Amino acid sequence: MSEFDQLYREVILDHYKNPRSHGLLDAPDVQAEGQNPLCGDEVTVSLRFDGDTISEVGFEGRGCAISQAATSMLTELVQGKTADEVARMPKEELLDEIGIPLTPVRLKCAILGLGVLKVALHKGKGTPLPEEWAGADDLTIT
Amino acid sequence: MDDMSVTATTALDVERVRVDFPYLEELQGGKQVAFLDSAASSQKPRQVLDAMSRFYESSYANVHRGVYRLAERATEELEAAREKVRALLNAESSREVIFVRNATEGLNLVAYSYGLNSLGPGDAVLVTELEHHSNFVPWQYMANRTGASFRMLPLDDNGELRLDRLDEVAGDDAVKVVAVGLTSNSLGTNNPVEQLAEWAHERGAILVCDGAQAAPHRKLDVQALGCDFLAVSGHKMCGPSGAGALWGRAELLERMEPFLLGGHMIRSVGDEVTTWGALPHKFEAGTAPMAEAVGFGAAIDYLAGVGFEAIEQHERALVTYALERLGELPWVTTYGPPPEKRAGIVSFNVEDVHPHDVAQILDLDAVAIRAGHHCCQPLMRKLGVVATNRASFYLYSTAAEVDRLVEGLHRARRMFA
Numbered sequence: 400m401s402e403f404d405q406l407y408r409e410v411i412l413d414h415y416k417n418p419r420s421h422g423l424l425d426a427p428d429v430q431a432e433g434q435n436p437l438c439g440d441e442v443t444v445s446l447r448f449d450g451d452t453i454s455e456v457g458f459e460g461r462g463c464a465i466s467q468a469a470t471s472m473l474t475e476l477v478q479g480k481t482a483d484e485v486a487r488m489p490k491e492e493l494l495d496e497i498g499i500p501l502t503p504v505r506l507k508c509a510i511l512g513l514g515v516l517k518v519a520l521h522k523g524k525g526t527p528l529p530e531e532w533a534g535a536d537d538l539t540i541t
Numbered sequence: 542m543d544d545m546s547v548t549a550t551t552a553l554d555v556e557r558v559r560v561d562f563p564y565l566e567e568l569q570g571g572k573q574v575a576f577l578d579s580a581a582s583s584q585k586p587r588q589v590l591d592a593m594s595r596f597y598e599s600s601y602a603n604v605h606r607g608v609y610r611l612a613e614r615a616t617e618e619l620e621a622a623r624e625k626v627r628a629l630l631n632a633e634s635s636r637e638v639i640f641v642r643n644a645t646e647g648l649n650l651v652a653y654s655y656g657l658n659s660l661g662p663g664d665a666v667l668v669t670e671l672e673h674h675s676n677f678v679p680w681q682y683m684a685n686r687t688g689a690s691f692r693m694l695p696l697d698d699n700g701e702l703r704l705d706r707l708d709e710v711a712g713d714d715a716v717k718v719v720a721v722g723l724t725s726n727s728l729g730t731n732n733p734v735e736q737l738a739e740w741a742h743e744r745g746a747i748l749v750c751d752g753a754q755a756a757p758h759r760k761l762d763v764q765a766l767g768c769d770f771l772a773v774s775g776h777k778m779c780g781p782s783g784a785g786a787l788w789g790r791a792e793l794l795e796r797m798e799p800f801l802l803g804g805h806m807i808r809s810v811g812d813e814v815t816t817w818g819a820l821p822h823k824f825e826a827g828t829a830p831m832a833e834a835v836g837f838g839a840a841i842d843y844l845a846g847v848g849f850e851a852i853e854q855h856e857r858a859l860v861t862y863a864l865e866r867l868g869e870l871p872w873v874t875t876y877g878p879p880p881e882k883r884a885g886i887v888s889f890n891v892e893d894v895h896p897h898d899v900a901q902i903l904d905l906d907a908v909a910i911r912a913g914h915h916c917c918q919p920l921m922r923k924l925g926v927v928a929t930n931r932a933s934f935y936l937y938s939t940a941a942e943v944d945r946l947v948e949g950l951h952r953a954r955r956m957f958a
Binding site: 406407412415416436437438439440441461462463464465505508 | 894895896897898901902905912913914921927928956957
């Protein structure tokens with residue numbers, strides 16, 4: 400596999416060009432947004448719950464392929480899981496899914512959606528935030 | 542293209558220049574790096590690195606005050622570097638040249654020492670939509686702290702300043718400070734600082750000029766510009782990181798409060814009150830970036846040896862060529878003025894491909910460009926984009942590197958189309 404294919408494997412480009420769960424939900428139970436000022440990536444995530452389970456996810460955003468594709472992949476990962484499960488989900492789980500080597504700068508692009516999602520869960524269900532995002536109402540990754 | 546149009550219009554022998562730059566000996570995937578990010582920071586010629594090594598090996602001690610020969614030699618070298626900066630900027634006296642870490646620190650010095658102490662309600666600071674955050678945020682902050690108003694001069698669609706709107710933007714407030722960059726780091730626009738200085742002085746304001754993007758590429762003359770302060774970064778002009786300079790008019794510097802307090806900047810320290818040292822020492826608290834200043838001086842010698850006119854011509858030819866090549870691509874949008882009004886900087890976007898993805902794909906071919914907001918978020922908002930790609934050229938850049946950039950853009954486009 401060439402360096403390029405490693406970096407932008409087909410699945411990433413597919414999620415970027417055809418994002419899943421794209422568009423914010425009408426009347427969501429909770430919504431959060433975040434930015435990565437470094438690349439100007441923006442992601443907003445809206446959620447609906449069925450009890451403690453995430454029943455629907457919708458996101459909007461603009462930014463680089465990694466940030467948007469990763470958020471799209473994330474929506475597939477978390478649908479049907481409980482708020483607690485997702486709040487405890489380590490970022491490695493998403494990174495495994497993305498499956499490409501990421502430099503520290505691009506890593507921030509990749510985990511933006513996850514951070515915003517955890518902030519939304521925190522707002523909606525009071526789940527704990529990861530230490531690095533403690534106290535966040537919305538998320539800015541710097 | 543071969544180098545025909547470049548070599549035909551300039552005396553700069555780029556192949557000879559490139560021999561001086563060790564970064565070109567480090568291959569990436571078997572290729573020399575096409576380093577098109579000099580506006581962020583330039584590469585360093587061996588002459589600068591050698592000058593710093595020599596200083597550390599043979600003349601190193603803390604400057605001033607020391608009575609032994611090593612300290613004397615170190616002081617002489619530091620002051621020789623100051624004199625080189627003075628000559629570079631055509632300042633009247635080296636007393637007016639203050640060593641700082643970089644242009645940002647120089648501009649903060651002015652904002653704190655001059656702005657904080659002279660602004661108040663009813664006053665205004667006027668900046669431009671083109672400003673780098675370094676000449677924008679300190680003034681916005683000082684305006685907010687002092688109750689002064691903060692005004693922004695808009696751009697036209699070419700990325701040039703709307704001088705015709707100066708009076709209107711200033712309004713009825715007493716404009717005390719006009720802050721403007723000589724060359725935009727995003728669009729490459731060369732701004733009419735002379736005219737702005739004249740306007741500022743008519744209103745009783747000072748003009749604070751960010752020279753960081755201009756000083757590497759053309760010979761500056763603070764007296765001809767008519768500005769009151771000018772800040773430059775050594776690292777953008779072949780010098781090491783950590784050394785820059787602020788020039789200011791002596792009569793203003795003398796009236797100003799100090800910025801950093803501590804050793805070396807004092808005249809006498811009493812139990813209750815301290816008095817300040819003479820210029821430039823009043824603004825140079827603590828141990829100076831000595832080796833860095835020596836390297837900065839060596840960089841000035843190096844650039845002067847190549848010739849600023851030759852450098853400027855070389856870059857103009859490259860930026861003209863780059864705009865021409867990018868203009869052939871219907872899926873590329875370039876920003877900013879025509880080549881004759883800009884420095885060697887091109888900001889652009891590739892349709893449907895985020896700049897970070899573009900930059901990453903180019904890096905696979907060892908082409909280094911910058912992607913992001915370039916510390917110009919107000920300008921990005923004006924352009925209606927979140928980020929751009931930016932290629933910037935310097936004395937070691939070649940037309941072949943522009944070709945590699947264009948090839949890489951085709952590749953990015955193919956991947957994302």
